[in-house]
Amino acid sequence: MSVVARSSGRLSPSGKVVVPLLGALVLLLVVLLAGVGTGLIPAIVIWIGGVLIANVAIVRFVVAATAVLLFTIPTAFVIIFLELKVIAFMNLRIGPNRVGPWGTLASVVHGLKVLSKEDFTPTGADVTVFTLAPVVTFVGSVMAFMVLPFGPGLFGVDFNVGLLYFFGVGGLGVVGLLMAGWSSFNKYSLLGGLRSAAQMVSYEIPLTLSVAGVIMLAGTMSLNGIVQAQSGSFLDWFVVRQPLAFLVFFIAATAEANRTPFDLTEADSEIVAGFATEYSGMRFGFFFFAEYVNVFLLSGLAVVLFFGGWTAPVPWPWPVHILLTSSELGPALIALIVVVPVVGSVLFALPVWMLRSEWPFWRAWILGLVLFSLLAIGALGIYLLINLDALLGIVWFFAKAYVFVFTFVWMRATLPRVRIDQLMGLAWKWLLPAALVNLFLTALAILVVHP
Amino acid sequence: MVTRIPSLDDPRVLVETPATIYDAIPPYAPRTEREAEFYTLRDGEMLVNMGPQHPSTHGVLRLVVKIEGERVVDLDPVLGYLHRGIEKLSENADYHHAICYTDPLEYVSSLFNELAPVMAFEHLLDLRVPRRAEYIRVLSCELNRIASHALFIGWMALDLGGITPILYSFIERDEIVEMLAALTGQRMLFNYMRIGGVNGDLNHEFLSRLGDWMGHALAQVEADTALLNQNEIFVRRTRGLGRVDRRTALELGISGPNVRACGVPYDVRRAHPYSVYPELEFEIPTREEGDSYARYMLRIDEIKQSIHIIDQVMHQMPDGPVMAQLPRRITPRPGRAWAAVESPRGQYGCFAISDGTDQPFRFRIHDPSFVNLQAVVPLMPGNLLADTMAVMASLDPVMGGIDK
Numbered sequence: 096m097s098v099v100a101r102s103s104g105r106l107s108p109s110g111k112v113v114v115p116l117l118g119a120l121v122l123l124l125v126v127l128l129a130g131v132g133t134g135l136i137p138a139i140v141i142w143i144g145g146v147l148i149a150n151v152a153i154v155r156f157v158v159a160a161t162a163v164l165l166f167t168i169p170t171a172f173v174i175i176f177l178e179l180k181v182i183a184f185m186n187l188r189i190g191p192n193r194v195g196p197w198g199t200l201a202s203v204v205h206g207l208k209v210l211s212k213e214d215f216t217p218t219g220a221d222v223t224v225f226t227l228a229p230v231v232t233f234v235g236s237v238m239a240f241m242v243l244p245f246g247p248g249l250f251g252v253d254f255n256v257g258l259l260y261f262f263g264v265g266g267l268g269v270v271g272l273l274m275a276g277w278s279s280f281n282k283y284s285l286l287g288g289l290r291s292a293a294q295m296v297s298y299e300i301p302l303t304l305s306v307a308g309v310i311m312l313a314g315t316m317s318l319n320g321i322v323q324a325q326s327g328s329f330l331d332w333f334v335v336r337q338p339l340a341f342l343v344f345f346i347a348a349t350a351e352a353n354r355t356p357f358d359l360t361e362a363d364s365e366i367v368a369g370f371a372t373e374y375s376g377m378r379f380g381f382f383f384f385a386e387y388v389n390v391f392l393l394s395g396l397a398v399v400l401f402f403g404g405w406t407a408p409v410p411w412p413w414p415v416h417i418l419l420t421s422s423e424l425g426p427a428l429i430a431l432i433v434v435v436p437v438v439g440s441v442l443f444a445l446p447v448w449m450l451r452s453e454w455p456f457w458r459a460w461i462l463g464l465v466l467f468s469l470l471a472i473g474a475l476g477i478y479l480l481i482n483l484d485a486l487l488g489i490v491w492f493f494a495k496a497y498v499f500v501f502t503f504v505w506m507r508a509t510l511p512r513v514r515i516d517q518l519m520g521l522a523w524k525w526l527l528p529a530a531l532v533n534l535f536l537t538a539l540a541i542l543v544v545h546p
Numbered sequence: 547m548v549t550r551i552p553s554l555d556d557p558r559v560l561v562e563t564p565a566t567i568y569d570a571i572p573p574y575a576p577r578t579e580r581e582a583e584f585y586t587l588r589d590g591e592m593l594v595n596m597g598p599q600h601p602s603t604h605g606v607l608r609l610v611v612k613i614e615g616e617r618v619v620d621l622d623p624v625l626g627y628l629h630r631g632i633e634k635l636s637e638n639a640d641y642h643h644a645i646c647y648t649d650p651l652e653y654v655s656s657l658f659n660e661l662a663p664v665m666a667f668e669h670l671l672d673l674r675v676p677r678r679a680e681y682i683r684v685l686s687c688e689l690n691r692i693a694s695h696a697l698f699i700g701w702m703a704l705d706l707g708g709i710t711p712i713l714y715s716f717i718e719r720d721e722i723v724e725m726l727a728a729l730t731g732q733r734m735l736f737n738y739m740r741i742g743g744v745n746g747d748l749n750h751e752f753l754s755r756l757g758d759w760m761g762h763a764l765a766q767v768e769a770d771t772a773l774l775n776q777n778e779i780f781v782r783r784t785r786g787l788g789r790v791d792r793r794t795a796l797e798l799g800i801s802g803p804n805v806r807a808c809g810v811p812y813d814v815r816r817a818h819p820y821s822v823y824p825e826l827e828f829e830i831p832t833r834e835e836g837d838s839y840a841r842y843m844l845r846i847d848e849i850k851q852s853i854h855i856i857d858q859v860m861h862q863m864p865d866g867p868v869m870a871q872l873p874r875r876i877t878p879r880p881g882r883a884w885a886a887v888e889s890p891r892g893q894y895g896c897f898a899i900s901d902g903t904d905q906p907f908r909f910r911i912h913d914p915s916f917v918n919l920q921a922v923v924p925l926m927p928g929n930l931l932a933d934t935m936a937v938m939a940s941l942d943p944v945m946g947g948i949d950k
Contacts, residue, residue, distance in 0.1 A: 186709070187717070188713065282595075290616075356707070358707070359932070363601045363602070364602035364704065364707060365602070365931060365932045366931070367600065367601060508710050509708075509710060509773070510708065510779055511706040511774075511779050511780050511783065512779070512783075512932075513782075514783055514932050515930060515932060516616075516930060517779075
């Protein structure tokens with residue numbers, strides 16, 4: 096009696112997985128053979144290729160959107176881990192150290208835990224709005240990612256109104272929070288939602304006004320254009336010419352990201368968890384996800400607007416573009432692929448064999464190969480870093496952005512929370528006038544320097 | 547939504563009430579005028595039920611807060627979620643046994659819970675306690691006061707959203723708790739005071755730990771509180787908040803650091819001296835402002851004074867026994883006795899009546915947290931919801947003592 100002929104009820108648990116998989120594989124093979132035999136599959140492939148080439152812009156957009164969507168997951172995990180570990184360090188604790196080396200997988204386990212929890216909807220909740228709220232919040236943050244330039248040529252889309260789009264889409268998040276607060280049928284949630292609405296609406300204004308000076312200096316709203324306007328050394332960064340705007344921007348961004356000391360919407364000692372009180376499982380996870388994505392997003396925006404984006408603080412001093420010329424490329428490639436690994440690995444293997452004379456040579460040679468590979472990967476990395484502006488740009492961008500992420504985490508470990516009236520007072524009495532003064536001074540300076 | 551509940555007059559009759567299970571309104575007709583006024587909502591008002599399970603109520607206090615937007619209109623503390631009937635239990639136990647019952651009353655400062663009844667029973671017995679025992683009592687109580695105030699500082703910061711100070715102040719608290727564990731054998735409910743003395747003499751581990759700690763205690767307190775003391779956000783949130791004037795404080799009967807923060811230098815250790823406090827030099831720190839910030843800063847000053855007291859106690863510690871000679875079964879002659887100590891929260895008193903048997907006829911604990919908590923009702927209206935917790939934290943109530 097063959098395995099396939101058994102009724103599924105008699106299969107072991109692993110058999111229940113394996114048997115359908117085997118069936119699907121066989122079916123796929125048959126379909127593939129038939130397709131290739133009749134010439135249908137090559138035709139479809141060629142047709143799809145043609146369509147893709149004809150719509151390069153759309154393909155680029157879809158690929159970028161997918162990449163950005165996938166990129167949010169490791170970003171959130173890294174920031175959560177950073178938050179756990181950095182705050183632990185500042186609290187004189189050890190922090191997570193169980194899962195993975197130095198607890199690096201702690202945030203992944205957090206994610207899995209959230210996934211496996213019960214998805215709970217309270218009695219009396221407005222189910223549609225309740226379900227939609229985390230999605231709206233999350234989509235808002237991910238959509239804003241599309242215009243953020245990570246490096247030269249590395250961005251989702253280059254809008255000429257990129258900054259406007261960024262703030263417009265970023266404002267979607269507050270709609271989600273308000274929806275969550277209203278639909279949860281909980282007074283704490285309602286208070287949290289209303290607080291977040293008041294806070295976001297107040298802080299959008301200084302945030303946008305502080306950026307106006309940068310737009311005037313750069314002459315464009317495209318984030319790429321703004322970065323290019325700051326290329327050169329660190330003296331060309333807008334933080335040098337717009338320090339007041341940066342200060343206003345940073346404070347307003349902290350409030351926009353709902354981070355301490357402005358985390359009133361989820362103030363645990365006052366209103367339990369604010370808008371997220373009634374959420375559990377992955378819905379709660381989405382709110383958290385959106386928060387951490389927002390932290391990175393606003394750090395990235397601060398870097399792009401005020402710290403030169405992907406550009407290096409000082410122009411790269413070493414000669415770049417040491418690519419081999421095309422005539423030398425052929426023999427050089429052969430040498431790289433055939434000769435160098437053999438010679439290199441033997442060279443690495445010899446000292447190992449001398450130290451470990453009891454080993455057979457092949458064993459030392461394998462170790463030599465491994466060592467050589469590591470060296471080769473390192474050399475290749477440095478080579479790419481020097482030659483590919485995009486890679487260098489991305490390294491600089493992330494280095495700068497994570498400085499701001501660290502600052503957000505640092506503030507969370509240090510500062511207590513402000514009160515709602517102080518929050519409002521800060522926005523309307525201090526940040527807004529400061530942003531307006533900055534705008535006025537910038538306009539005046541531009542008028543004087545470039546009449 | 548309309549809910550049907552049993553009527554107060556006849557439980558078999560169901561009456562309709564506008565309150566639902568989602569409201570904080572009690573499911574019975576108002577019993578007092580105050581209750582009727584409080585649970586009648588005007589336009590735009592809302593009742594928020596903070597507690598008994600809330601991230602920052604200290605213990606299981608339930609605060610029904612009537613708010614209009616973010617502003618608190620009125621407030622009704624509901625007690626009794628931690629009532630264990632300790633006074634009644636103690637009346638059914640003999641005198642030694644009663645002390646174990648009082649231990650978990652105000653669980654943050656257990657040694658004071660034991661000291662007050664022990665002193666009351668000693669008054670009933672007309673017992674003289676050996677001087678070494680008195681010094682050890684003062685020493686351990688002052689250590690416990692520092693531990694309690696350290697917890698207060700951390701909690702205050704936590705209720706205002708700062709997550710780090712509690713871990714800094716726990717450096718002190720943990721060291722003291724370890725010290726007291728070496729002395730008494732327990733970390734939290736020490737059960738150390740005995741009628742006529744203390745349970746055991748000072749031991750080597752306690753002394754070496756104390757000596758290590760005293761070397762850097764003052765500097766450590768300064769370092770731990772530096773994060774919060776001058777923090778702009780913290781100062782702006784607490785200064786001028788929950789201001790009690792001297793007259794209100796005296797009328798309400800507030801004691802301890804809360805009344806000293808209003809400029810009243812009332813401290814049981816000096817006002818009605820007990821134990822060996824008359825022989826020790828220390829100041830009673832006071833502040834004039836009477837607000838949350840003053841109450842916070844005053845406790846830091848008290849920690850420093852306690853360190854000063856411990857220093858003197860260690861220098862003046864006499865030799866001798868730590869327990870008086872007394873029979874196992876104690877039968878004081880009929881009478882009544884009152885003893886009060888200055889606990890970290892104020893005047894902690896114990897009133898005991900003896901009827902000549904080996905059990906107290908009446909046993910009553912006067913808890914400072916209970917009195918101090920009254921202040922929250924006149925203090926809160928007009929403040930913001932976020933300040934409820936800041937004021938609560940600065941009054942430092944412990945529900946174990948309030949509910950008994």
